[in-house]
Amino acid sequence: HPDQPGASQGGRTLYAAPCDGRLLGARVHDLRPPLQEMTLFGLVTVSGDEVRHFLNATRSLRSARYVAGVFLRHLRDVLRHGRGMRLTNGNALAARLARSLFDLDIPLWLNAPVVSLTRQGARTTGAVVHREGRDITLEARRGVVLACGGFPHDAARQQQLFPHVRRGGAHHSPAPAGNTGDGLTLGEGAGGRVDANLAHPAAWAVFSRVPRRNGSIGVYPHFIDRAKPGMIAIDSRGQRFVNESASYHDVIAAALRSAAPDGRGLYLLCDHRAIRQYGLGFVKPFPMPMGRDLRTGYLRRGRTLAELATQIGVDPAQLQATGAATYTWSPATGLSCSGCPNPIANPAATSTYTVTGTSLDGCISTSQVTVTVNPIPTVVPGANQTICSGSSAQLNASGTQNYSWTPATGLSCTNCPNPTASPVSTTVYTVTGTDANGCSDTAQITITVNPLPGVNAGQDVAICRLDEVQLLASGAVSYSWTPAVSLSCNTCENPMASPAATTIYQVTGTDANGCSSTDAVTVTLFPDAQINAGADQIICAGSSVQLNASGAVNYIWSPVTGLSCTGCPDPFASPSTDITYFVSGTDINGCNDSDFVKITVIQKEPMSFGPDQAICEGGSVQLNASGGDSYQWVPATGLNNTQISGPVATPTTTVEYTVIIKQGICFADSGKVRVEVYPLPTVHAGGDQTVLAGSSVNLFAMTTHTDNYLWSPVDDLSCSSCQSPVATPKRTTTYTVNVSNNFGCEAKDDVTIFIKCDNSQVFMANTFTPNSDGANDRFFPQGKGLSNIQRFRVFNRWGEIVFDASNIEVNNATQGWDGTFKGEPLKPDVFVYIVDATCETGEPMQIKGDISLIR
Incomplete structure (x- = not known):
């Protein structure tokens, strides 16, 4: 100021x-x-x-x-x-x-608008903030400060408090577009009040609208340049209305008082020298260019004041006389005054005005100016329209070259022929059309705004999962619900909703005028009831256990068998057999859930410890207890496992084992099993022997703890079950003796009799007397261990065979030589013999010698 x-x-x-x-x-x-x-x-x-x-x-x-x-x-x-x-x-x-x-380590959150304040009674306790896609509740220790600025982009509050907006004028602010007065709205919601009885509802400032290269519109605050040298501020009538050096708040206050009914703004005028030296608004001083500002219309330029007045829509027909002390205009018809230097001319037709000027010296001079009156154009605004609140209508004026619409409220543009109108209430728009001569006409069009129906989706409600609830819409004639999933119908007034998750249902209601509005109702699913019947239990037959359910306020148990109560959370259960109990419950929200618990009843089963056992020394036997699920054998001596039902016992002496059998945690018993260890017999069959074929051998088994004998093979034995049989083997033989005692314990050993063959097995006499006295009458092979005589020959001293026999028996005199040759007795002499024989072992033998024949 x-x-x-x-x-x-x-x-x-x-x-x-x-x-x-x-x-x-x-x-x-x-x-x-x-x-x-x-x-x-x-x-x-x-x-x-x-x-x-x-x-x-x-x-x-x-x-x-x-x-x-x-x-x-x-x-x-x-x-x-x-x-x-x-x-x-x-x-x-x-x-x-x-x-x-x-x-101070205080977090600063950006892009986090406040959704609502939280309250407890009359106290404000915090705020709900929407951040990163979810709502976050912040609790305050002492209080909540709403430092949110004013309401630069709150259209409703501007309509309420700004006179120029109510008259249809435009209002602009350089504040961020998101500053819509949320702090004031939140304060009012908490019981506060915004005082509207102020001398000035805002700190005014002069702004000009700057077209940007991307097509958007910026605002330039004229804090300084309105007071620069050479600047003149005029209103829409072309009149200077304020001291340009006044504070920008006072400049706007004066402009609001001087504003034209059509809502047009103010203008800052200067000559070319001033704008190049000081700049004007967004236009920078020399050497910065200003051609783009002229092309966008931000800056208007004229060679004369009249030309400039035409460009900005100010009436140029204000006459201007200079050079004298007093003036007289004629004719006076259509002039605002005839004795002033600058009367406003408003002739009905083209007129030439003469001005007579008188100087202080009384000198007189005259001049003339012609005011051409062009015909007034006819503006056609289009037909009246009816829309719903929040909708828009396309206006379409015709008949002139340039157009100006008022009020600007709700219009997409005010200087175009066909703006889009989006008024909040029924509005009469006036369009001023100006032709190429600068002449204008006005017309009006009424946009009737029908109010939106007061659609109400009903109160928010909470239900349990799998339940359903009836939604209750009102305030319209027809309805459309979304999402349609889980609704019984989406075009009825009161559908049944059974969502699978918390769902916000939005209903769009349309009234008789075809206007629609929406409301929403939230159907919240209570958290699922979490009924827990407790852990499974194992009990012994004849005992009981206390069950313990949780997660609800009411419970029902089934079946009732063995339960002390069915409507309590913790009944005692005494079942006689395995059983599964089911419990259903209702939580504090009325939601149901169920669970089950299994009771395993351990029954006493028959137990067996197994019979006593007997083994031979060094042997083993498998014990066999049964009827339990755990076992313990003592002592551990000779057992391969002391904790199984059937361990293998290998004791070295007689042992009495005790086994403890358990059935679960309930039943146990013990018993004894004796394992008798009998002595093991010993046997020695003697050393191996070598004998001549045909010989006999006395075998003998030297034993201890022996009651029974069994020799094998039994061939050529005098007996097979005696301790000392006589063996006459025909070939080398291994005899095995198996011995046992009356306890069934066994042992064995073997002995080998080797058979050899040589000429000593054959006996040939060296003299025989074939005189038929019955004694030593024949010469023949004698011996043992021979299987047969293949050939027996006798030769005289000249090598002549005097006797030849084949395949004869051993020790058979009748098959021997009787001392004759060709049927005649031979004289006493010495003869040579050759015997070809086969030993019982299969070996060939040949025996040679001489024999004396004596008569």
């Missing part, structure tokens, strides 16, 4: 000192950059002195050096860090606040 006593004539009373962005580290990139319209290559100035340096950079070497240094530092930061590190104004303030949070 520079017009107040003690006020500063420039700059700000208080501003944030510049801050080095590097103190935020990597989180400097979370800091929202400044408005791009207020930067020069991303650089923002901070104070009045710095602004003067930038404005004088082309006229002062000192300012040029200052600006160059700032730009070089900024360029270095952009190359190193991706953005400027010299933070100013609001960026500097936000950076220092953030650094304080980081130093």
Whole structure:
């Protein structure tokens, strides 16, 4: 307020000192950059002195050096860090606040809107924040501070509090689009009140709309340039309405008082020299170009004031007389005054006005100006339309070249022929059409906005899994529910819902006007009841166990067999056989669940310890107990395992074993099993022998602890079951003797009789007397161990065979030589004999000798 006593004539009373962005580290990139319209290559100035340096950079070497240094530092930061590190104004303030949070280890969450406040009675206890796709409840120890700014993008509150918005004027703000007054709304929900009885509901500032290259619209705040030299502020009538150097709040307050009913804005005027020296709004001073700003329409330029007035829609027909002290205009028809220098002319037809000017010296001069009156065009706005609240209608004006729609509320554009209208209530739009001559006409179109039906999906409800609930919609004529899954119908008013998980059902209701609105109801599934019947149990026949169910408030047990109670959580169970008990329960939410517990009853089964056993010394026997599931044998002497039912026993002496048999944890018994160890017989069959074929041998088994004998093979033995048989083997034979005692214990040994053959087995007489006296009358082979005589020959001294016999028997005199040759007795002499024989072993033998024949 520079017009107040003690006020500063420039700059700000208080501003944030510049801050080095590097103190935020990597989180400097979370800091929202400044408005791009207020930067020069991303650089923002901070104070009045710095602004003067930038404005004088082309006229002062000192300012040029200052600006160059700032730009070089900024360029270095952009190359190193991706953005400027010299933070100013609001960026500097936000950076220092953030650094304080980081130093105190206070987490700073971005993109985390507050959904609601949590309350206990009249107390606010925390907030629900939506972050990373889920809602998080934060509990406050002392309180909740709503530091959320104002309501720069809250259209409903602007409509309520801003007079120019209620008149259909536009309102713009450089604040982030997400700043929709949530803090005020949350405060009201907690019982607070927003005071609307203020002299000014906002801190006003002048903004211009800047078309961006991407098609969006930015805003430029005119904090400084409205008060630059050569700047004049006019309203939509072309009238100067305020001291341009006043505070920007006072400038807007005056503009609101002076605003035209059509909602058009204000204009800043200057000549070419001023804009190139100081700039104007977003347009930078020389040497920065301004051609794009002229092409986008942000900047308008005219060769004369009248041409410029036509471009911005200000009536150019204001006459301007100069050069005299007093003036007289004629004719006076259509003039706002005839004795003023600048009357406003409003002739009904083209007219030529003459002005007579008189100087202070009384000198008179005249001049003329012709005001051409062009015909008024006819604007056709289109037919009235009816829409539903929240919908839009396409307007379509015709009949002129240029159009201006008012109010701007709800319009997609105000200077196009066919804006899209989205009013929140029934609105009469006025369209002003201007033709090529600058003449205009107005027309109106009414957009009737039918209210949306008050669709109500009913109260949120919670059910148990597998249950169903009836949804209750109201407020419309027809309905459509989504999701349709788990609904009995999706187009009825009151469907039955049986969701498999917590589900938000949205219903769209349509009224008789065809307008629709939606509401939602949440069907929450209670957590599943968790009934636990307890661990399975093992009991002994005749005993009991206490069951213990949990997870519910009510219980029912079945079957009732052996239970002390069926409606309690912990009955005693005394079943006689194995049984499975089932328990069903209802939890605090009324949800049901069931579980079961198995009771195993150990019955006493018959037990057997097995019979006594007998073994021979060095033998083994398998014991055989039965009827249990665990066993213990003592002593362990000679047992291969003491904990099985059938261990193998190999004792060296007689042992009496005790076995303890257990059936589970319930039953046990013990018994004895005697294992008698009998002595093992010993036997020695004697040493091996060698004898002549045909000889006999006395065998003898030397034994101990022996009662029975058995020799084999039995051939050529005098007996097979005696201790000392006589063996007459015909060939080498191994005799085995198996001995046993009356306890069944056995032993064996063997002996080999080797048979040999030689000539000593054969006896041939050396003299015989064939005189028929019955004694020694014949000469024949005698002996033992021979199987047969293959040939027996006798030769005289001349080598003549006098006797020859084949295949004769041993010891058979009748087959011998009787001392004759060819039937005649031979005289006494000495003869030679050859005997070819076969031993009983199969070996061939030949015996030679001489025999004396005596008569």
